[in-house]
Amino acid sequence: MEGTLTSCSPAVNPNIEKPEDMVKTGVLARFQNFLRKCLIAVISYGPMPNHIAFIMDGNRRYAKCRSIQQGAGHRVGFFALIANLLYCYEMGVKYMTVYAFSIDNFKRDPKEVQSLMQLMEEKINELLEKQSVIDKLNCKVNFWGNLELLCEPVRLAAQKLMASTAGNTGPVLSVCMPYNSTSEIVNAVSEVYAERREMLQREHDGDCNGQAVNNGVHPEISVADLDRHMYSAGCPDPDIVIRTSGETRLSNFLLWQTTFSHLQNPDALWPDFSFRHLVWSVLQYQRAYPYLEQNRNLAKKQL
Amino acid sequence: MYISRLYIYMFPRAYITQNWQHIHHLGLSRNTTRLPCLDRMAGKQNDLAEALVRSGLRAELMPQHVALVLDGNRRWAQARGFTTPEGHEAGGVALRKIVELSCAFGIRAVTVFGFSQENFRRPQASSHSSIRSMISVLTEEVDYIMELIERLIRDNMDLFMREEIQVHVVGDPSRRPASLQDAAREAEEMTRSHSRYHLILAICYSGRWDIVQACRELATKVQDKLLRPDDIDESMLAGHLATNVLGDQLGCPDLLIRTSGELRLSNFLLWQSAYSELYFTDTLWPDFGEDEYIKALKAFQSRERRFGQRKVM
DSSP, X not given: OOSOSOOOOSSOOTTOOSGGGGOOOSHHHHHHHHXXXXXXXXXXXXXXXXXXXXXXXXXHHHHXXXXXXXXXXXXXHHHHHHHHHHHXXXXXXXXXXXXXXXXXXXXXXXXXXXXXXXXXXXXXXXXXXXXXHHHHHTOEEEEESXXXXXXXXXXXXXXXXXXHTTTOOSOEXXXXXXXXXXXXXXXXXXXXXXXXXXXXXXXXXXXXXXXXXXXXXXXXXXXXXXXXXXXXXXXXXXXXXXXXXXXXXXXXXXXXXXXXXXXXXXXXXXXXXXHHHHHHHHHHHHHHHHHHHHHHHHSOSOO | OHHHHHHHHHOGGGGSSSOOGXXXXXXXXXXXXXXXXXXXXXXXXXXXXXXXXXXXXXXXXXXXXXXXXXXXXXXXXXXXXXXXXXXXHHHHHHHHHHHHHHXXXXXXXXXXXXXXXXXXXXXXXXXXXXXXXXXXXXHHHHHHHHHHHHHHHHHXXXXXXXXXXXXXXXXXXXXXXXHHHHHHHHHHHHTTTOOSEEXXXXXXXXXXXXXXXXHHHHHHHXXXXXXXXXXXXXXXXXXXXXXXXXXXXXXXXXXXXEOTTOOOOTTSSTTTXXXXXXXXXXXXXXXXXXXXXXXXXXXXXTSOOOTTSOOOO
């Protein structure tokens, strides 16, 4: 990708309307791009993460700090999301997951929830347009979570975006919305039961027809079964989990998948999370990498 | 007796020491003066309040359930030129101290991650001699740790009885040696009636194993037609997890402390730590004493917990 990448400065202008407006041209931008590429080439000498997960915390605090309207904090957060998606793409990080909305967040003030839903609908529809950032990167977008809980327009937009990008082969962006790790696990459990029931039913029918489908021994439910039914099936586990704004909690995000992930909690608020923060995260990951690999090799995923 | 009480109130520092022998002349029995902080005197409530005030903590913000990941024994031993078993022994001593402190601070439940399923995984057998020697070393270490845990359970029975701690041992029972199983069962039976404090020892435990075994239990119930698959929800699954022995209120840890600078969860209390505050420290486990613990608790008390919602102003 030449020169058309963003050079998003840490203080994002909250008046920008579309993500495409972040693209700047000019000598300074080209120089910044060149520097960025050099830096990425240098850190690529070490092990690079394949999957980074972000808990995008701090939008409201950002809005309060900068004395802008509450809703605008989330808008700025969205631009930071696109910027980080582009940086990850440049670095060669294939998978990126973000925690956009939790099922617990529905308990917030209804007006705030409403404005968040409107924002999401608007942004998803923008991304659906041709020539959007997603198109340029050939990015595949997944929505993980219990989509039934969303209101109709948002759900339809999300499903449309998933369908239109299903065949893309570029970086994979997984948006967790609305998501709770505990409900993901319960969902996987009920799907495993449904699968087992079908299997038993087929066997029963097979027996009735006089054929034994197998000798009647059923393997017990295992980790692999649950893995297959998680929303993240097919996606590798996150290598790094970054929670911005300094809080050290997982808040019910990817509990099952983050066993060996490196947890980081930089103090920067999400809209402030820029390229230098990302580089620092990767460097910390590279520092801890030998130990992480050793533990991963010693452990097996199956029980 | 009254004169000795007066002595205690006038010179409290005499009790803040592990060496209790110099106060033998007061005629107090051994068991009542083991603790480093001001406890075991008349009026438990006053002692608790005093202990908290001295350490700068607030009683109402104290976590109800603390989970500890004991990491760093081996590195501690290497740094000091001790052998690995000695490192683990030092870890055991530190653990006893932290359990005593938790009781003194009024923390109702402590879960300790002693040994995970992953530790049992040895590298694949290969003809390489270094791998084989590594395997044998790991096997020995695993056996030693099992034996140490059994010894810890038996030796600390006096603490459990004195502080009314109910002991639970969770984890995959098929992977534990028989003697450890017996010791665990005995400890659980002897402390069954206690309800003030709870200590959960997670041995051969893994978060994923826990969820899968809860899943299997529910599957048998569904098969026996005791429940329908649609009835299964989060609270039902949570009710079948191994840490359910603590009930709903105490089931999830409020604070999870991981020592020795590791920034990972390592498959411990996956489900239950959904909303726990995580505290990571670079101190190695045998060095994790009262000061570090108070620092961790202070960090916990300064955090704003929202559980996904906004704090109502």
